[in-house]
Amino acid sequence: MAQVAEIQPGLLARFLRGRKWYGTEWYMTVTGGFIVVFIVVLTALTFLTPNLAPYDPEIRTGDPFTSPSAEHIFGTDQLGRDIFSRIIYGAQIVLQVALLSATLSFIVGVPLGLVSGFLGGKLDRLLSLIMDSIYAFPGLILAIALAALLGAGVLNMSIAIATVYVPTFFRLVRGQVLSIKEEMYVEAARSLGARGRTILWRYIFPNVIPSIVVVFSLNIADAIITEAGLAFVGLGVDPSKPDWGYDIYRGRSELVGGRWWPVTFPGLAIALVALGFSMFGEGLSEILNPRLTEV
Amino acid sequence: MSEPVLQLHNLSVDYPTRVGVVRGVDNVSMTVNRGEVLGLVGESGCGKSTLGAAIMRLLRPPGKIVGGEIVFNGQDLIKLDKEAMRHLRGAHISMIFQDPMTCLNPLQRVSDHVVETIQTHHPEVKKEEAREQAAKLIDRLGIRAERIDDYPHQLSGGMRQRVMIGLALALNADLIIADEPTTSLDVIVEAQFLDQLRDLQRQFNLTIILITHNIGVVAELADRVAVMYAGKLMELADVFPLFDDPLHPYTRGLLNSVPNINLTEDNLQIMSGSPPDLIDPPPGCKFHPRCPNAMERCKTQEPPFKEVQPGRWAACWLYGE
Numbered sequence: 001m002a003q004v005a006e007i008q009p010g011l012l013a014r015f016l017r018g019r020k021w022y023g024t025e026w027y028m029t030v031t032g033g034f035i036v037v038f039i040v041v042l043t044a045l046t047f048l049t050p051n052l053a054p055y056d057p058e059i060r061t062g063d064p065f066t067s068p069s070a071e072h073i074f075g076t077d078q079l080g081r082d083i084f085s086r087i088i089y090g091a092q093i094v095l096q097v098a099l100l101s102a103t104l105s106f107i108v109g110v111p112l113g114l115v116s117g118f119l120g121g122k123l124d125r126l127l128s129l130i131m132d133s134i135y136a137f138p139g140l141i142l143a144i145a146l147a148a149l150l151g152a153g154v155l156n157m158s159i160a161i162a163t164v165y166v167p168t169f170f171r172l173v174r175g176q177v178l179s180i181k182e183e184m185y186v187e188a189a190r191s192l193g194a195r196g197r198t199i200l201w202r203y204i205f206p207n208v209i210p211s212i213v214v215v216f217s218l219n220i221a222d223a224i225i226t227e228a229g230l231a232f233v234g235l236g237v238d239p240s241k242p243d244w245g246y247d248i249y250r251g252r253s254e255l256v257g258g259r260w261w262p263v264t265f266p267g268l269a270i271a272l273v274a275l276g277f278s279m280f281g282e283g284l285s286e287i288l289n290p291r292l293t294e295v
Numbered sequence: 296m297s298e299p300v301l302q303l304h305n306l307s308v309d310y311p312t313r314v315g316v317v318r319g320v321d322n323v324s325m326t327v328n329r330g331e332v333l334g335l336v337g338e339s340g341c342g343k344s345t346l347g348a349a350i351m352r353l354l355r356p357p358g359k360i361v362g363g364e365i366v367f368n369g370q371d372l373i374k375l376d377k378e379a380m381r382h383l384r385g386a387h388i389s390m391i392f393q394d395p396m397t398c399l400n401p402l403q404r405v406s407d408h409v410v411e412t413i414q415t416h417h418p419e420v421k422k423e424e425a426r427e428q429a430a431k432l433i434d435r436l437g438i439r440a441e442r443i444d445d446y447p448h449q450l451s452g453g454m455r456q457r458v459m460i461g462l463a464l465a466l467n468a469d470l471i472i473a474d475e476p477t478t479s480l481d482v483i484v485e486a487q488f489l490d491q492l493r494d495l496q497r498q499f500n501l502t503i504i505l506i507t508h509n510i511g512v513v514a515e516l517a518d519r520v521a522v523m524y525a526g527k528l529m530e531l532a533d534v535f536p537l538f539d540d541p542l543h544p545y546t547r548g549l550l551n552s553v554p555n556i557n558l559t560e561d562n563l564q565i566m567s568g569s570p571p572d573l574i575d576p577p578p579g580c581k582f583h584p585r586c587p588n589a590m591e592r593c594k595t596q597e598p599p600f601k602e603v604q605p606g607r608w609a610a611c612w613l614y615g616e
Binding site: 183184185187188189190191192193194195198202203206207 | 351353381382383384385386389390392393394397398399400401402403407411412415416459462463
């Protein structure tokens with residue numbers, strides 16, 4: 001693991017150095033290749049988990065509360081389970097939920113936003129009202145309420161989180177559609193007899209995609225934190241399964257006794273992955289909207 | 296010789312606003328004949344673009360056609376349903392817009408634009424055939440055929456404007472409305488563009504309504520000229536008589552205020568005042584507050600737009616009842 005993390009950025013940085021992409025030199029952006037690598041490594045992790053994790057995360061493999069050592073590099077928890085292995089396995093769940101929920105909100109929010117912005121009128125007002133009501137609600141609270149209603153499990157958690165983020169997509173897309181709708185090329189297309197659906201799918205939608213991609217990535221970052229929040233309050237997956245949020249919940253009481261590792265490492269994992277995705281989003285936005293790039 | 300393509304009868308367009316109704320186009324009647332270029336000139340805000348958009352039935356909300364007829368090839372466009380109107384656009388009436396830089400979808404290739412336009416109206420045409428047609432079309436417009444797969448940002452302004460013409464010509468439209476087509480081009484490109492438009496017009500016997508505020512462009516291209524002021528037609532005549540001997544005082548003022556290398560400083564006149572507030576237009580002739588020849592009657596009664604000499608229409612009391 002340590003090897004992978006050291007070698008990869010060097011290679012990628014060398015690969016990217018001097019390469020221009022839409023006039024932006026990638027290595028110049030603060031958010032550069034390291035973040036991409038981080039995500040690549042993480043994704044690889046989730047697929048290679050059984051080979052990478054040194055121990056089975058669900059059974060006792062050492063004494064409870066062993067501090068970080070050569071055998072257990074992140075130490076063990078109160079049941080003697082290897083924290084490092086739990087973090088690696090936990091990545092799977094957190095990423096599943098984050099990707100699934102972002103995808104769900106994309107699937108619901110984007111078409112609604114497109115139609116709402118394009119057609120306008122009463123439908124638009126109704127949808128905007130609903131979306132703004134959801135948006136006005138504190139996200140985590142709403143997610144907790146929905147998750148409590150739906151019950152535990154990856155899919156239910158994803159649905160709860162997705163509901164919270166649908167308005168983000170909706171509002172973004174609707175706003176973009178409203179402005180792109182006024183572009184001359186849309187009017188020109190109309191003057192050439194283009195159908196409404198042609199205008200929506202070939203003229204407006206493709207021009208919204210860059211912003212959607214950015215928000216998608218930022219949403220994943222948000223969803224990771226929300227997922228951890230849900231797990232923390234016990235609305236995550238089966239408690240025996242490794243989950244960063246739930247591990248923090250169980251580890252937090254140990255902090256008083258000076259046992260910092262059960263809470264610190266899952267916490268760091270959440271922070272880093274969320275940071276990774278949000279920086280990735282920022283980087284994307286710099287590349288996709290070159291006007292905002294610092295030269 | 297003259298077969299009318301488009302006839303406007305008492306066409307009026309309103310823009311209801313919060314502070315009152317603006318009559319953007321007021322009772323306009325005119326005829327456009329096949330194969331002619333009709334120049335439509337006037338100051339900013341006189342309603343010339345609104346008139347163009349009204350003919351396409353593409354008025355921006357809250358603009359609304361409130362009266363009159365738009366007879367195109369014998370049918371009244373105002374009575375057509377939306378779908379029939381959509382079929383007409385692009386196939387029979389096309390439009391060329393002011394700013395070629397923003398008129399093409401930045402994410403579509405030139406070929407996509409042309410193919411889409413052809414297939415919209417002739418779904419039976421295969422993509423390959425449409426592409427071939429597109430290639431021929433842009434080649435004829437002086438853009439090398441291999442650039443058909445370029446994106447708009449890879450083309451210059453002049454080339455994009457030519458692509459726009461290509462789109463307008465793709466289906467041999469009977470009427471082309473060119474709304475300030477050269478405003479955003481520099482003079483050299485503008486001259487080339489006008490030459491080309493003239494050639495194409497002759498070659499295909501195109502009927503064009505050329506909307507512009509640039510008198511020079513009109514002189515270059517138009518067969519007849521319509522002068523608009525405050526939503527109304529003021530004068531309509533063949534281009535040479537209109538330039539040689541303008542009848543309406545507004546046309547006279549307009550022509551005198553164009554800088555000309557032959558004019559001495561004293562001859563260059565400015566027209567005092569500014570166009571009226573259309574929410575609260577002056578009674579009588581809308582031009583009377585600025586008119587050097589205004590009479591008592593002009594302040595109360597609106598002059599009719601009528602044929603005052605053969606082939607010459609004007610709305611002015613100077614020419615009798």
